[in-house]
Amino acid sequence: MSNIDKATVAKIARLSRIKIEDDQLEPLADELNNILGWIEQLEEVNTDDIEPMSSVVDAKLRWRDDEVTDGAKSEAILKNAPNSEYGFFAVPKVIE
Amino acid sequence: MTGLTTLKISEARDMLAVGDISARELAEAHIAAVDTADGLNAFIVKTPEVALKQADAADARIKAGDAKAMTGIPVGIKDLFATKGIHTQACSHILRGFKPEYESTVTQNLWDDGAVMLGKLNMDEFAMGSSNETSYYGPVKNPWRAKGSNSDYVPGGSSGGSVASVAGYMAMGATASDTGGSIRQPASFTGTFGFKPTYGRCSRYGMVAFASSLDQAGTITRSVRDGAIMMESIAGFDIKDSTSVKMDVPNFEAALTGDIRGLRVGIPQEYHLAGMPGEIEALWHQGIEWLKAAGAEIVDINLPHTKYALPTYYIVAPAEASSNLSRYDGVRYGLRETGEGGGLNDMYDATRAAGFGQEVKRRIMIGTYVLSAGYYDAYYLKAQRVRRLIADDFKRAFANVDVMLTPTAPSAAFAFGEKSDDPLAMYLNDVFTVPASLAGLPGASVPAGLDASGLPLGLQILGKPWDEETVFKVSGVLEEAAAITAKPDLWWR
Numbered sequence: 001m002s003n004i005d006k007a008t009v010a011k012i013a014r015l016s017r018i019k020i021e022d023d024q025l026e027p028l029a030d031e032l033n034n035i036l037g038w039i040e041q042l043e044e045v046n047t048d049d050i051e052p053m054s055s056v057v058d059a060k061l062r063w064r065d066d067e068v069t070d071g072a073k074s075e076a077i078l079k080n081a082p083n084s085e086y087g088f089f090a091v092p093k094v095i096e
Numbered sequence: 097m098t099g100l101t102t103l104k105i106s107e108a109r110d111m112l113a114v115g116d117i118s119a120r121e122l123a124e125a126h127i128a129a130v131d132t133a134d135g136l137n138a139f140i141v142k143t144p145e146v147a148l149k150q151a152d153a154a155d156a157r158i159k160a161g162d163a164k165a166m167t168g169i170p171v172g173i174k175d176l177f178a179t180k181g182i183h184t185q186a187c188s189h190i191l192r193g194f195k196p197e198y199e200s201t202v203t204q205n206l207w208d209d210g211a212v213m214l215g216k217l218n219m220d221e222f223a224m225g226s227s228n229e230t231s232y233y234g235p236v237k238n239p240w241r242a243k244g245s246n247s248d249y250v251p252g253g254s255s256g257g258s259v260a261s262v263a264g265y266m267a268m269g270a271t272a273s274d275t276g277g278s279i280r281q282p283a284s285f286t287g288t289f290g291f292k293p294t295y296g297r298c299s300r301y302g303m304v305a306f307a308s309s310l311d312q313a314g315t316i317t318r319s320v321r322d323g324a325i326m327m328e329s330i331a332g333f334d335i336k337d338s339t340s341v342k343m344d345v346p347n348f349e350a351a352l353t354g355d356i357r358g359l360r361v362g363i364p365q366e367y368h369l370a371g372m373p374g375e376i377e378a379l380w381h382q383g384i385e386w387l388k389a390a391g392a393e394i395v396d397i398n399l400p401h402t403k404y405a406l407p408t409y410y411i412v413a414p415a416e417a418s419s420n421l422s423r424y425d426g427v428r429y430g431l432r433e434t435g436e437g438g439g440l441n442d443m444y445d446a447t448r449a450a451g452f453g454q455e456v457k458r459r460i461m462i463g464t465y466v467l468s469a470g471y472y473d474a475y476y477l478k479a480q481r482v483r484r485l486i487a488d489d490f491k492r493a494f495a496n497v498d499v500m501l502t503p504t505a506p507s508a509a510f511a512f513g514e515k516s517d518d519p520l521a522m523y524l525n526d527v528f529t530v531p532a533s534l535a536g537l538p539g540a541s542v543p544a545g546l547d548a549s550g551l552p553l554g555l556q557i558l559g560k561p562w563d564e565e566t567v568f569k570v571s572g573v574l575e576e577a578a579a580i581t582a583k584p585d586l587w588w589r
Contacts, residue, residue, distance in 0.1 A: 004465075016418065016464045017425070018457055019435070019445035028461070031519070035462060038520055039407040039475070045482050052480030053487060055309055056295045056536030056561075061338055076197035082432035089427050094440045 004032050100125035101265040105169050105322040108268060112158055112168050119158065119168030123151035123212050126170040130214055130266045132589045138260040140175060140233045141183045141216040150212040157210050165349075166329045167210030172267035174258050175216045176223060177203050177313075178302035186304040187231040188221045190451025191430040200302025201337070202271060202313045202330045209329045214267055217257030221453045222421065223278055223306045226525040228256025229516045230455045238286060238509050239264035239584040242549035249509040249551065252282030252525075258316045259286040263584060269317045269326045275306050276409050277505075277529025279314045280541040284504035284554030287543040287580065289571070291315050291323045294561050295536030296341035299334030307416035308339075310409075310533050320542065320571045324348035327564070343562060351565035352572040357391030359570070362497035366402035367528060369506055376503050376553060379545045383501055383555045386577035387570070395497050399489040404482050405531040406523060411466050411479035412534070417456075418463025424451060458519065487535040494560045499570050502528050504541040504554035528556060538564045542574045546582055 004012075006025040009032065013020040020028065074087055083090040100122055103111070111117045127144045147170060154168035173179060176186040178196040185191035199207075207213075220230040227250035228236045236256040238249040240263065251260045255272035258279075262270050263286035272279045274292035283290025291314045298313040305311060315326040328349065333342040363384060368377070388394055426432035426447035435446030452460065466475035493500070506527055515522045532539045538561070541554035555574060559567035 008465075009461075012461045012465050012468070015468060016457075016460050017422075017441070017444040017448050018452065018460065019449035028458075031458065032462065032465070035410065035458075035519060036465075039410055042404055042407050042411075042478055042482055045401070045404055045485065047478060047481035047485070050481040050484055052477050053484035054480060055339070056487065056534075057339055057341060064335075073197070077428075079197055080194050080429035082426060082430070091427055092434070092438055092440050092443050 004029050004036065101129045103268070104319050105166075105268045105317060105325050106319065108169060109165050109325070113163065119151040119154035119212065120148065122168060123147045123170055126214055126266060126268070133264055133266050135588045136237045136239060136260050136264055137234055138218055138236050138257040138264065138266060139172065139215045140187065140218050140257070143182060143213055143215045146182070147212050147214050150207070150210075154210045154212060164209040164329070165325045166206060168212060169268050170212045170214050171206065171326075172214050172217045172258060172261040172270040173203055174255055174271050174273060175219050176273060176304040177271055178304070179203055179213070179216065183216055184304070186222045187219050187233055188451065188453070188456070189232045189431060190424045190448070192451070194429050196302070198302060201299035201334045202303070205330050205332065206271075211329070217261055217270060219257055220254035221456050222304065222417070223254040223273060223275055224417070224455050224459055225253040226277070226281055226522050227510070227515065228253040229512065230453055231256075232453065235512060236260045239588070240286060240509065240551055241585070241587065242551055245549070248512060250285070250512060252285035252505070252509065254278040255282050255316060259283055259288050259290070262288050262316045262318055264588070265586070269315055269322055271313060271330065272316050273303060273311060273313050274533065275310045275413060276533045277526035279316065280529045280539060280554070280556060281505045281525055283316060283541040285509040285552065287552030287582075289317050289320050289323045289543065289575070290541045291327055292539050293327060293331060293564050294538045296339055297331050297538070297562075297564070299332070299337040299340045301334055301336040305420040307413040308420060309416060310413060320568060320575045321349060321352055323540070324352060324568050346565055348564060348568050351568045353569060354573060354576065356387065356570055356573050359392045359499070359566070360395050360497040361387050361392045361570070362395050362397040362493055362500040364397055364399045364402065364493070364500055364502060366399050367502045369527065372503070372506050373547070375547050376506065379553050380501070380503050380555065383544055383574060386574060387501065390573050390577065397493045397497060397500070399493060399531065401482065401485045401489050402531055405486055405534055406527055408479045408482045408486065409526070409530045409534060410462070410523060411475050412483060414459040414463035415467050415476050416463070418460045418467065421456070421460055424448065455519070483534050486531055490532070490535045490537060498560070498566055500558040502556045502558070504528060504556040508547045508549075508551040508553055532558045537561060538567050540567050540571045542571045542578070543580050544574060544578045545580070550582070
């Protein structure tokens, strides 16, 4: 099933927001095909009527009262920002 | 001074209580030991000032009669636990410069009990690795060397700094984390006791996330008793982690009765791996004999889906990682690279290309692929279904046994570079630890022997959910039976 080509690697890289140089696409395709080919042995397992398992903890998420318990710490939140201005995170211009 | 660094936590606790030693002396001895071991690269940040301040506070507390078991005990902290105002970067370049404004619950619990922080410990980048070779700060060396050899070995991973700091007599204990084996496998490689509790026993608040449905904090120590003491300190319900479970933390140390008569120990037949070194099979058999001699009943069991655990893990964990690591975008913390073009997307692409290492990129891309439109059902949902079958195997088997005994890893520590070019060979390191991680079960690696070249080997004990006490109890019996006296030569001092 798995046949990842250069175009697919480029697409995954774009979805992952990781810049990959063109000469790296081919080796990455080989690597990913190798791993996914091994993963595909799962196809031989019969999983009809098996519920997907997303958590090992059966408990339902706890509810809490709808009240403010935290906040007013914008300074602490911005402290590690690579760039901030006027109490906001600053990023490259997005609107022309 | 070196005498103080070979003490166990339990011994130091008792000596501190009666005033035979002070927390300050203990801290000074360990700070000095850390300084002699730069060659091992276990610590990436040293915090001697913090340690001495905490040690003085511990001495005051002991004098006031308000001491806990961990009061005055010098520990190392894996770099993925947030420590307020102190470097916390999961050994990734993308978190360059990050000093959190908050404290993880696990470390806060230690400080509340009076423990002393020596520094932050090296690890595989974002805990993705089994040899500590993916760290941005370079690999950690295993304190153990083969007999008569000057060659270096990997310490295992991802908690490579944690195990090296404890095996190398720098820290009395260390925090660690386990997603697919990152506590147990390195413990096996370094002759230390590694303990991973039931998923939900420890808070994940302030732990840098890798795969949230699997990540769990635990401990590395030089004895089973020390593991029980330290685990009791870090465990407990926390309102700040929605997956932490509200249950009382038992007195783990009290479980070390040494009495396992009548206990049923399961031996999973699927763990007899073709091609596994004969000495690991032999050690496993020896472990069975030790437990039998102590009065346990040995029961052969089956976990039929075992061979599918690793491929399942390598869908589930990268999928969760690709989602968790999307937060590293150069906006809120860590590294920012502007990128060609200067736009926002250029910044994302360039920052993540420069900030993540090769293995992390590989896993993000696999995770992104298996979650992408058209592949989600075939890969991700399929893996979640097989995960349930694996968990059900354990449930069925544990209806009939109290614990399971297996090898921890399919080999002893290996040489640098031996597996780092072959991801699949590296992934196989976790073949015996991953199944229990997928099921959320508690497990331990107990030092049980040495291979022919003198490198340590561990045996793994797995328990029922929330029955850490039986895991500790059986671990204690194994430790006593194995009676290992070998220690690494202090070649780095």
